[in-house]
Amino acid sequence: MEMTNNQFFLTSVEKFVRWAQKSSIWPLTFGLACCAIEMMNLVSPRYDMAQFGAEVFRSTPRQADLMIVSGRLSNKMVPVIEQVYRQMPDPKWVVAMGACASSGGIFDNYAIVQGVDEVLPVDIYVPGCPPSPDAVIYAVLKLREAIASGQAHGGVMRA
Ligand code: SF4
Numbered sequence: 001m002e003m004t005n006n007q008f009f010l011t012s013v014e015k016f017v018r019w020a021q022k023s024s025i026w027p028l029t030f031g032l033a034c035c036a037i038e039m040m041n042l043v044s045p046r047y048d049m050a051q052f053g054a055e056v057f058r059s060t061p062r063q064a065d066l067m068i069v070s071g072r073l074s075n076k077m078v079p080v081i082e083q084v085y086r087q088m089p090d091p092k093w094v095v096a097m098g099a100c101a102s103s104g105g106i107f108d109n110y111a112i113v114q115g116v117d118e119v120l121p122v123d124i125y126v127p128g129c130p131p132s133p134d135a136v137i138y139a140v141l142k143l144r145e146a147i148a149s150g151q152a153h154g155g156v157m158r159a
Pocket of ligand 1: 097
């Protein structure tokens with residue numbers, strides 16, 4: 001965006017849409033394990049994700065554009081998470097929160113998916129066990145940057 005001498009903003013429709021998308025991220029209410037407790041903290045007064053316009057956790061995937069996978073994903077849950085992801089409208093983004101969601105964590109066994117990127121297109125990985133809410137907020141800020149710059153298109157599901 002640029003300001004002219006007459007105080008008009010000039011921008012493209014694409015940039016304007018990306019600005020709107022990054023400024024109003026709506027996360028899905030979806031927790032899998034202990035990391036979800038820290039995810040809930042995001043909207044507490046202490047962390048206050050509202051200051052970044054991303055506090056409106058939605059209970060239906062049809063109104064959400066960010067899935068924060070908070071916890072380990074079991075093989076049994078794969079069809080469920082895939083269906084929920086498909087129900088989210090495009091564009092949509094995925095954050096893998098914590099060691100379990102990113103890589104299976106300490107659960108190196110047959111029951112746990114060794115990273116949600118085996119089934120979903122992950123945009124941002126957050127390390128930690130569990131990550132602090134600050135770390136997740138940092139991930140959301142990085143996601144906002146990626147959306148604004150056009151690097152995070154969202155919504156490309158792996159076959
Ligand atoms: S990363 Fe740690 S806190 Fe998060 S789900 Fe795994 S074991 Fe629980």
